[in-house]
Amino acid sequence: MVKLLCYLIFMVPIVFFNCWWFFCIFLFLGFFYFFNTFWFVDYYSMISYSLGGDILSMSMIFLSFWIVFLMIIASYTVYMNSNYMVGFLFVNLSLLFFLSLSFSVVNLFVFYVFFESSLIPTLFLIFGWGYQPERLSAGLYLLFYTLFASLPLLLGIFYISGVSNTLFYFLIEFDCGLYLYVCLILAFLVKMPLIFVHFWLPKAHVEAPISGSMILAGVLLKLGGYGLMRVLFFIYKYSINWGLMLIGLSLYGALLVGVLCLYQVDIKSLIAYSSVAHMGLVLCGIFSLNYWGLYGSLILMIGHGLCSSGLFCLANIIYERVSSRSFLINKGLISFMPSLSFFWFILSSNNMASPPSLNLLGEVMLINSVVSWGTMTLVFLGLSSFLSCCYSIYLYSYVQHGFHYGGFLRFNLNSFREYLLIFSHLLPLNIMIMSVDILTLWL
Numbered sequence: 356m357v358k359l360l361c362y363l364i365f366m367v368p369i370v371f372f373n374c375w376w377f378f379c380i381f382l383f384l385g386f387f388y389f390f391n392t393f394w395f396v397d398y399y400s401m402i403s404y405s406l407g408g409d410i411l412s413m414s415m416i417f418l419s420f421w422i423v424f425l426m427i428i429a430s431y432t433v434y435m436n437s438n439y440m441v442g443f444l445f446v447n448l449s450l451l452f453f454l455s456l457s458f459s460v461v462n463l464f465v466f467y468v469f470f471e472s473s474l475i476p477t478l479f480l481i482f483g484w485g486y487q488p489e490r491l492s493a494g495l496y497l498l499f500y501t502l503f504a505s506l507p508l509l510l511g512i513f514y515i516s517g518v519s520n521t522l523f524y525f526l527i528e529f530d531c532g533l534y535l536y537v538c539l540i541l542a543f544l545v546k547m548p549l550i551f552v553h554f555w556l557p558k559a560h561v562e563a564p565i566s567g568s569m570i571l572a573g574v575l576l577k578l579g580g581y582g583l584m585r586v587l588f589f590i591y592k593y594s595i596n597w598g599l600m601l602i603g604l605s606l607y608g609a610l611l612v613g614v615l616c617l618y619q620v621d622i623k624s625l626i627a628y629s630s631v632a633h634m635g636l637v638l639c640g641i642f643s644l645n646y647w648g649l650y651g652s653l654i655l656m657i658g659h660g661l662c663s664s665g666l667f668c669l670a671n672i673i674y675e676r677v678s679s680r681s682f683l684i685n686k687g688l689i690s691f692m693p694s695l696s697f698f699w700f701i702l703s704s705n706n707m708a709s710p711p712s713l714n715l716l717g718e719v720m721l722i723n724s725v726v727s728w729g730t731m732t733l734v735f736l737g738l739s740s741f742l743s744c745c746y747s748i749y750l751y752s753y754v755q756h757g758f759h760y761g762g763f764l765r766f767n768l769n770s771f772r773e774y775l776l777i778f779s780h781l782l783p784l785n786i787m788i789m790s791v792d793i794l795t796l797w798l
Contacts, residue, residue, distance in 0.1 A: 356406035397796040410797035422573035450476035493562035504545040511538035546579030550608025560627035565671040572663035598642035606735035609635040613742025648724030655717025665780030687759030703751040
């Protein structure tokens with residue numbers, strides 16, 4: 356683990372020498388080097404200097420590496436316009452560093468520190484390279500929602516330290532009450548986000564640059580799921596009583612957000628709301644407290660990270676040419692970008708869990724786990740899955756078909772970089788299903 360962090364630290368000179376493509380290449384090589392040297396074993400390994408990892412940790416770190424690599428490729432306009440690109444690369448590298456530390460530490464307090472530290476580079480991305488002036492309010496929403504929910508978590512960690520005399524994940528043991536239980540899970544529920552505390556997410560997505568949207572959808576939402584999985588190691592007995600309320604709320608949220616998606620007039624807003632619905636299903640799997648639920652949550656988190664990030668890239672490709680994300684203007688694009696229409700179709704299909712994507716496998720496992728937990732959940736699961744198909748088809752058909760806007764007089768062709776970017780999302784999303792049994796070793 357220390358080797359991975361040292362690799363990231365020694366990439367700092369590349370940033371300050373202003374080597375954009377070298378930075379991309381080193382991220383790409385680093386991903387494959389660490390992916391091929393990791394032991395895919397069913398126990399917590401590589402423990403050194405309060406760092407370590409199991410398959411849950413490492414799969415999140417690999418996802419972070421891959422998404423940050425694709426963020427740099429997607430943000431080529433920053434390089435072309437010389438828009439503070441040294442600062443941009445440094446912010447991305449520091450974000451990757453904090454995320455890698457968050458996923459690899461074995462101490463609950465240190466995890467909290469890096470969990471909060473990942474907010475700072477994200478805020479810089481939104482404030483510095485966002486589009487409209489509303490990005491200031493969107494960034495403040497993100498900051499204060501997360502900080503408000505995180506203070507109880509900090510107090511809970513101090514209490515655990517005093518009672519249990521350790522903060523090592525696997526050694527913590529104490530009697531949990533309702534207040535402490537809420538303190539420990541609230542920050543992660545807001546981060547995921549749970550319905551009714553999700554209002555920061557669509558605002559942050561719409562105002563963030565493409566890199567901000569990709570890292571928010573791809574990795575930062577998964578910090579909440581990862582934190583819940585770690586915390587439930589030692590409070591799962593209490594979750595048996597209170598999981599009912601959270602699963603009910605998540606199922607209701609998935610249904611409600613599915614309806615909300617059909618009302619959206621902004622492409623990025625629709626994709627952001629669909630993230631809330633998918634993460635609601637992940638929450639159900641985690642609180643069902645069975646093997647299939649936890650495996651399905653991990654697989655769907657990885658699948659959703661790649662799929663949602665790819666959809667944001669496609670929305671950005673349109674935005675760079677049309678300067679609008681409105682459904683009312685972006686119509687009939689199959690006439691202008693016929694080859695990109697294929698990628699729209701595949702990613703929209705994957706968003707509604709079509710084979711052979713990871714989303715399908717994750718949703719099948721989660722539906723099994725939640726229905727085995729309570730059969731009445733089948734009604735909500737069926738309706739939310741149906742609405743997921745509805746808004747995915749709505750997204751694809753509205754953008755690609757219909758009468759195109761008369762202002763499309765001049766249109767740039769798609770570049771190889773853009774095809775590479777979308778293909779790099781699609782390939783792992785649809786190929787990894789062939790060896791996904793590795794991900795079921797971590798429990």
